[in-house]
Amino acid sequence: MKTSVINALKNFVQVNEEEAYAFLDILKEKKLKRKEQLIREGDICDFAVFIYSGCLRYYYIQNGEDCTGQFFFENGWYSDYESFLSGKPSIQNIEALEDCILYSFTRKDLESLYKKFPVYERFGRLMAERAVLGLMKKNEMLLIYTHEERYLQLITERPKVVERVSLKYIASYLGMKPESLSRIRTRLLNKL
Amino acid sequence: MKTSVINALKNFVQVNEEEAYAFLDILKEKKLKRKEQLIREGDICDFAVFIYSGCLRYYYIQNGEDCTGQFFFENGWYSDYESFLSGKPSIQNIEALEDCILYSFTRKDLESLYKKFPVYERFGRLMAERAVLGLMKKNEMLLIYTHEERYLQLITERPKVVERVSLKYIASYLGMKPESLSRIRTRLLNKL
DNA sequence: CGCCGAGTTGAACTGAATCAAGAAACGTGG
DNA sequence: CCACGTTTCTTGATTCAGTTCAACTCGGCG
Numbered sequence: 001m002k003t004s005v006i007n008a009l010k011n012f013v014q015v016n017e018e019e020a021y022a023f024l025d026i027l028k029e030k031k032l033k034r035k036e037q038l039i040r041e042g043d044i045c046d047f048a049v050f051i052y053s054g055c056l057r058y059y060y061i062q063n064g065e066d067c068t069g070q071f072f073f074e075n076g077w078y079s080d081y082e083s084f085l086s087g088k089p090s091i092q093n094i095e096a097l098e099d100c101i102l103y104s105f106t107r108k109d110l111e112s113l114y115k116k117f118p119v120y121e122r123f124g125r126l127m128a129e130r131a132v133l134g135l136m137k138k139n140e141m142l143l144i145y146t147h148e149e150r151y152l153q154l155i156t157e158r159p160k161v162v163e164r165v166s167l168k169y170i171a172s173y174l175g176m177k178p179e180s181l182s183r184i185r186t187r188l189l190n191k192l
Numbered sequence: 193m194k195t196s197v198i199n200a201l202k203n204f205v206q207v208n209e210e211e212a213y214a215f216l217d218i219l220k221e222k223k224l225k226r227k228e229q230l231i232r233e234g235d236i237c238d239f240a241v242f243i244y245s246g247c248l249r250y251y252y253i254q255n256g257e258d259c260t261g262q263f264f265f266e267n268g269w270y271s272d273y274e275s276f277l278s279g280k281p282s283i284q285n286i287e288a289l290e291d292c293i294l295y296s297f298t299r300k301d302l303e304s305l306y307k308k309f310p311v312y313e314r315f316g317r318l319m320a321e322r323a324v325l326g327l328m329k330k331n332e333m334l335l336i337y338t339h340e341e342r343y344l345q346l347i348t349e350r351p352k353v354v355e356r357v358s359l360k361y362i363a364s365y366l367g368m369k370p371e372s373l374s375r376i377r378t379r380l381l382n383k384l
Numbered sequence: 385c386g387c388c389g390a391g392t393t394g395a396a397c398t399g400a401a402t403c404a405a406g407a408a409a410c411g412t413g414g
Numbered sequence: 415c416c417a418c419g420t421t422t423c424t425t426g427a428t429t430c431a432g433t434t435c436a437a438c439t440c441g442g443c444g
Contacts, residue, residue, distance in 0.1 A: 067335050069332075081324050081328065085325065086325075121310060121313045122306075124317045128320035129277050129320045131324045132273045132320055132327060133273065133277065138331055139331055139334065142367070143259050143367050144259050175334070
């Protein structure tokens, strides 16, 4: 189990045995059932998680509307960066879309790793940089593309989402109503 | 001039004299006239800049449409992260909205700083983290808020943009047409 | 078996885009 | 400093994509 975390770590940085153990040391296992929440709006997210299995979704509630920010799958990392970095209460909600096994570590423990092992400073940088790339992509999507184009892009670039997430969450992720996405889908089927 | 870069640097990390000089060493001054381009779509952005004075805008061209991604002002940092990190050609265009004085440094030089001085690894992380926060904010804006709400938010949170940037670019930044933004503005005026 | 949430479909409505014309502001050169 | 052309902004009429509201189907599950 924990070895898969180290493998994921090694995608970013080279770590020796001591460094790897230091990281394993700060991990705590967390299990979530489908529909359980990891964070509620107002909580302070002082931790990050590695997703060993399952699938997470974060969303905002705006005027009673559920707006999905992002989905995360096994072998991915998640934290509410905004709260994690600033120490302020989160404006996100995070829930499990499937049963999940997570390995979490606190910001405090990560900071102490930063101090002890420079390689984790690098790891932190690479993680943040990857987050930047993902966010830029989503920004472009919301800014440039029509609703239909967004859905087509999702199908080709993130088939996992289309396969495993229910339509209403996909719709809210793409910034539209479930009915609209449903219509887009029938329109696309008719084109084939 | 270059001292203002160091001040900006010190907002993120503590550097000693040697480290500061090492950073100054890799800087090159770049001047841009209003409307000049820093990067064109297809260029590889292997550098980042500190904006000493002026204002930059990056945008995408999609179906002949100009979509503004972000504005950057004096004392800010800019790079096309996507190209900078991946080494791939940029899909952005960057232009000066006002005459600019920039200090640029290449990725290669930055990487060598990373190696020599761990403090810059930290700097790189903090920069990326700040970028994440900005991008998350913009994502929320595009996902959650109505066109009018987006404009109101811009007025309160980034008055500089409203004061110094022409309406058509603001509109494209907010994901709407200039005509729509114009109507929103008259509507807001009538409410007062 | 019946309930419930998810997805589809239809009709009416609405906010934004489009197209077009005119007014205001801006910059450049005489 | 004015005159000109260009760009930016506003305004109006029309069109259209997406939302809303409501009804109905389907499939899973107690």
